[in-house]
Amino acid sequence: MKKFIEPGVVSVFVADRSRMAGQLMATALRVGPYSTTVVGSAVTSAEVISGLRKTPADVVLISPFLADGPTAGLKIIREVRSSNPETDVIVLIDAIERAIVTEAFQSGAVGILCRDESFEVLCKCIHAVHEGQVWANSETLRMVLDALTQMPRAINLQIRNGKSGKLLTKREEDLVHLVAEGLTNRDISKQLNLSEHTVRNYLFRIFNKLGTANRLELAVYALNRREENQGNPPDSEN
Numbered sequence: 001m002k003k004f005i006e007p008g009v010v011s012v013f014v015a016d017r018s019r020m021a022g023q024l025m026a027t028a029l030r031v032g033p034y035s036t037t038v039v040g041s042a043v044t045s046a047e048v049i050s051g052l053r054k055t056p057a058d059v060v061l062i063s064p065f066l067a068d069g070p071t072a073g074l075k076i077i078r079e080v081r082s083s084n085p086e087t088d089v090i091v092l093i094d095a096i097e098r099a100i101v102t103e104a105f106q107s108g109a110v111g112i113l114c115r116d117e118s119f120e121v122l123c124k125c126i127h128a129v130h131e132g133q134v135w136a137n138s139e140t141l142r143m144v145l146d147a148l149t150q151m152p153r154a155i156n157l158q159i160r161n162g163k164s165g166k167l168l169t170k171r172e173e174d175l176v177h178l179v180a181e182g183l184t185n186r187d188i189s190k191q192l193n194l195s196e197h198t199v200r201n202y203l204f205r206i207f208n209k210l211g212t213a214n215r216l217e218l219a220v221y222a223l224n225r226r227e228e229n230q231g232n233p234p235d236s237e238n
Contacts, residue, residue: 008035009035009036009037010035010036010037010058010059010126010127010130011036011037011038011039011056011057011058011059012026012029012036012037012038012039012057012058012059012060012061012126013038013039013040013041013042013048013051013052013055013057013059013060013061013087014026014029014038014040014041014042014060014061015041015042015043015047015048015060015061015062015063015066015073016041016043016061016062016063016066016092017043017063017065017066017067018043018067019041019043021063022041022042022043023041025061026038026041028119029123032119032123034123034126034127035127036123036126036127039055039056039057040052040054040055040057042066043066043067044066044067044068044072045066045068045069045072045073045075045076046068048060048062048066048073048076048080049076049079049080049083052080052083052084052087053083056084056086056087057084057087058086058087058088058130059087059088059089059090059126059129059130060080060084060087060088060089060090061090061092061122061126062076062077062080062089062090062091062092063091063092063093064091064093064100064104065094071100071103073091074091074100074103074104074107075107077089077091077104077107077108077109078107078108078213080108081107081108081213085200085201085204086197086200086204088110088111088129088130089108089109089110089111090109090110090111090112090113090125090126090129090135091104091109091111091112091113092113092114092115093112093113093114093115094114094115095114096114096139096140096143098143098147101140101143101144102143102144102147105136105144105213105214105216105217106147106213106217107213108207108213108214109214110129110133110134110135110214110215110216111125111128111129111134111135111136112135112136112137112140113125113135114137131184131185131186132183132184132185132186132187132188132196132199132215133184134214134215134216136216144216145220167209167210168206168209168210171192171202172202172205172206172209174192175188175192175199175202175203175206176206176218176221176222176225177222178191178192179203179215179218179219179222180218180219180222180223185199185200185203203215203218206218
């Protein structure tokens with residue numbers, strides 16, 4: 001059952017490798033000056049899934065290293081996103097490692113934050129991703145972009161085969177272009193005259209249609225589509 005959350009307050013679920021680490025972070029978020037509240041915490045994959053089933057959260061802070069394995073947190077991101085499409089995932093890392101960063105984003109995370117950052121930066125990250133932004137510093141973003149350009153994806157095959165345009169409706173295509181321009185969900189809702197809830201639902205359907213995991217991959221898809229269209233202008237009628 002979902003707890004009552006005051007309007008404007010971001011609900012957070014914390015998943016870390018130890019009870020103490022999770023409790024310290026939860027306490028800091030609860031008493032901090034930012035509008036956040038912690039609705040649950042976990043140390044294993046099973047506890048994360050069951051906890052979110054009982055009490056959905058706006059944002060999940062998750063460590064790759066949980067009590068049930070060094071990459072357990074990364075392995076359940078897809079399941080978290082599938083079961084809770086309106087929940088954003090931020091991965092807390094000890095150090096910037098290419099494999100962890102790319103897997104996190106490809107699994108559906110929308111934020112990567114190193115534990116060396118300050119508590120204030122953590123709070124800003126939480127509110128930024130909740131508003132529809134992708135959170136990554138220049139180093140992690142470069143890693144992800146390199147991985148996306150090197151990895152063969154279904155969406156790239158669809159583009160080369162000229163079939164991608166048939167997958168999305170006109171409204172969905174418009175939304176994809178706005179995501180590629182860097183607009184947040186709030187900005188998109190205003191521009192398309194939709195509620196933020198509807199924008200999130202649209203995005204989840206688009207992710208499923210294209211096989212993308214997050215906004216970053218969706219932006220790459222949009223850029224590829226744009227280049228494809230520029231290189232292949234529509235045939236003129238005789």
